[in-house]
Amino acid sequence: MSIEVEKIDVRFGGVTALQDVGLTLQRGEVLAVIGPNGSGKSTLFNAITGFVDIASGSVAVDGKDMAGIPAASRIASGISRTFQTPRINPAATVEDSVLCGFHPHARISFWEGLLRPPAMSRTEAELRRRRTRVLEQLDLLGFAEQQMGELPMGIVRMVDIARAMAAEPNYLLLDEPAAGLSKTEQNVLIQQVRQLAKQGVGVLLVEHNFGLIRRLADRVIVLDRGKVLLRGTADEVSKRPEFVTAYLGTSVQ
Ligand SMILES: Nc1ncnc2c1ncn2[C@@H]1O[C@H](COP(=O)(O)OP(=O)(O)OP(=O)(O)O)[C@@H](O)[C@H]1O
Ligand SMILES: [Mg+2]
Structure with a gap:
């Protein structure tokens, strides 16, 4: 492989x-x-x-x-990647920025969401758990609720790495x-x-x-x-x- x-x-x-x-x-x-x-x-x-x-x-x-x-x-x-200049939304929180990385796994169709709300919330709960795990691994839990625009470049870069890791590439x-x-x-x-x-x-x-x-x-x-x-x-x-x-x-x- x-x-x-x-x-x-x-x-x-x-x-x-x-x-x-x-x-x-x-x-x-x-x-x-x-x-x-x-x-x-x-x-x-x-x-x-x-x-x-x-x-x-x-x-x-x-x-x-x-x-x-x-x-x-x-x-x-x-494949997952980071960019030399991280592409961030300054208004997004650290936890929301990491959650973006999950989307390839998190795809649930509209009808699935409508017909099976418990499945949706199960998926969401699992994603939150995984997000917490990735933030913990990179020592970022303390920043979870801060906005990206407020953070120094080192932390922004670490969040970008967390986002890339979240996709479990x-x-x-x-x-x-x-x-x-x-x-x-x-x-x-x-x-x-x-x-x-x-x-x-x-x-x-x-x-x-x-x-x-x-x-x-x-x-x-x-x-x-x-x-x-x-x-x-x-x-x-x-x-x-x-x-x-x-x-x-x-x-x-
Ligand atoms: N989108 C682009 N349009 C035009 N030229 C480009 C583009 N991207 C890169 N180049 C050119 O291609 C060459 C390689 O650039 P690249 O950014 O890949 O280098 P690098 O090794 O990553 O450099 P650095 O260490 O500065 O990040 C350079 O001459 C650069 O100017
Ligand atoms: Mg380069």
Whole structure:
């Protein structure tokens, strides 16, 4: 069971954001994607989740080709993601924001709701229980009733991760989840990602903090100007001279 990205190209007008990029993300592993600004990391996430079109190549989830499947429907294939800039409703409370993540599971038809109100309330009670569990796991229970707009970025990011986890995905894509997080929040994040991987979730992680990658990632892919520059463990890639140049933010010539 895996996400298979094969030789994808993504272009924005004249700009080639990704060229010939391939990867396999198995369930239960943590794969990190690193590279300088503009190297295509978020575009890779967007290509996998259907937010941008691929010009060539393919993305398959558990053997199913994602071509033509819109972003909203890819959640049904078990993919959940966060965004580099969390997409939040500032007026919504933390608990309501997390509840949004449940919707793929929570679908009850109008007639079902009308004819079987007890089933509906059973589902709602179960969703509330699960929401409480996710908030607890991420140490967010104390913020449950606060509005998103009042919270510091670290907490907003954690809520966004909680929302993504609430969908109980098989694959979780986190785009710079540790940006703006305190050391304590980072430790909670690390613990949760490890726990998810242990439970069989495949985690794709874009992250600038290499210390965190060392602690979390089974494998690392280094992107540079839209191409895969290196693959290996965190230790292996960090010893390569190309890595130093790419990781410090200057493109390799
Ligand atoms: N929607 C878009 N329209 C046009 N160009 C885009 C779009 N999204 C990304 N790009 C371009 O594609 C390239 C890769 O961008 P991307 O955001 O994927 O990089 P990144 O590795 O995530 O960078 P960062 O570390 O800054 O988040 C850049 O040249 C960027 O300007
Ligand atoms: Mg990015």
